């Protein structure tokens with residue numbers, strides 16, 4: 012009986028949150044202008060996503076996030092493999108990577124604005140830059156931490172250096188690469204949304220949130236926030252499913 | 264006396280190191296003047312050893328005396344500082360050999376199905392797919408293995424995984440097989456089962472086998488010869504023959520020959536432990 016309820020446990024939190032929200036709304040603890048009812052918010056979300064302005068902005072943000080992640084992965088994965096294959100090479104650039112990985116990407120906006128102008132390119136470039144460092148770091152570590160025994164096993168069976176790299180090391184690094192991709196895409200989304208809010212934007216979820224707030228259209232603002240949350244969650248889930256498919260041995 | 268034992272061995276078997284030949288009495292592997300240091304620690308100092316053909320040699324000795332180092336150097340996993348190791352007079356790269364790691368979890372490739380793990384060394388030898396399949400099927404039939412090889416290693420028990428890594432080592436039809444504590448990560452029941460598997464494999468194939476074991480009973484039970492090593496730098500403390508007929512079984516463990524051989528090995532071992 013108790014076990015049968017287990018699959019529904021995650022729903023409990025959602026119901027609890029909505030109940031709390033209704034409570035706050037009906038009891039007027041929070042100014043109703045700042046906190047619309049859940050009903051109004053979901054209606055705004057439905058209207059916006061079903062062919063409304065919100066769906067357009069949603070697609071724009073997806074586009075930017077996906078493009079910047081693809082650019083980041085396409086450049087950082089090969090470079091990470093190259094750096095990770097030589098411990099000494101990685102050690103020599105480790106500080107630079109760690110430094111820029113720790114630098115808030117938002118601090119780079121002005122620089123990228125000078126480089127790329129106020130268009131789409133700047134948002135994508137900053138997001139790609141941030142994501143690339145995260146992916147690079149994870150790929151390089153995945154390659155460096157490839158199990159010594161496995162490499163030795165392949166070598167003992169007569170594998171050449173190239174065969175060890177392609178047949179063992181790359182596969183060994185895949186779980187860590189997926190960690191990097193998941194963190195990378197999350198960071199890219201954060202950067203894209205922030206960029207959409209502030210640097211001369213006319214579309215995207217960040218712009219939608221900001222504009223709704225400026226117009227004091229709270230249901231629209233919450234709707235856009237939830238859309239952004241759903242997008243982040245969905246992207247993370249997508250990579251988890253992809254990981255389970257491509258790296259079936261991960262954690263086993 | 265350790266020296267006496269070594270001299271006896273040299274006297275009875277002879278060491279034709281200058282003229283290696285394929286005659287059945289000639290040693291399969293000759294180790295001459297092996298020297299290995301890790302930092303200041305001298306593990307082997309001008310060490311000599313003959314490994315006879317088609318025999319199973321157990322290597323036994325105190326912790327850290329250099330058992331793994333010895334088979335790793337012979338199998339080419341780590342380089343020697345000096346010395347010469349020849350297989351029928353040929354260097355390692357001219358022969359086929361198999362190596363089984365203690366840690367099967369980290370030695371198998373989890374992204375490959377078990378059958379592809381076993382085929383991996385054949386793939387490196389550029390054998391076509393059909394031939395690889397045929398070789399594996401032959402080996403499976405030969406050993407009487409009843410495991411679903413379509414499964415991934417992580418879907419199998421530890422013993423099954425180690426059996427897969429032993430099959431991966433055997434599929435190339437090695438001239439010599441190295442095993443470094445292959446069963447020490449398995450539970451007792453599985454260890455007993457795997458001992459029988461290894462004995463069967465050895466009887467079926469007659470492959471020269473070098474087994475490192477930390478379990479004296481196992482070392483004696485499986486061996487034609489037990490190589491007892493001493494510590495720092497390692498010497499052959501004794502080289503004990505054990506001639507019980509195969510297949511050996513539980514009854515072997517209570518035979519007088521087994522008991523005296525094991526007691527003798529234990530004596531030598533304890534003397535070496537006290538000394539070092």
Ligand SMILES: Nc1ncnc2c1ncn2[C@@H]1O[C@H](COP(=O)(O)OP(=O)(O)OP(=O)(O)O)[C@@H](O)[C@H]1O
Pocket residue numbers: 301302306324325326327328329330331332333477
């Ligand atoms: N890569 C290494 N670097 C430094 N010292 C090492 C290295 N490998 C082994 N040693 C040392 O060399 C000695 C012999 O090691 P080895 O692993 O051959 O011992 P062993 O007889 O197999 O021991 P065990 O019974 O623990 O398996 C040990 O004292 C060990 O600490």
Ligand SMILES: [Mg+2]
Pocket residue numbers: 330331332
């Ligand atoms: Mg060892």
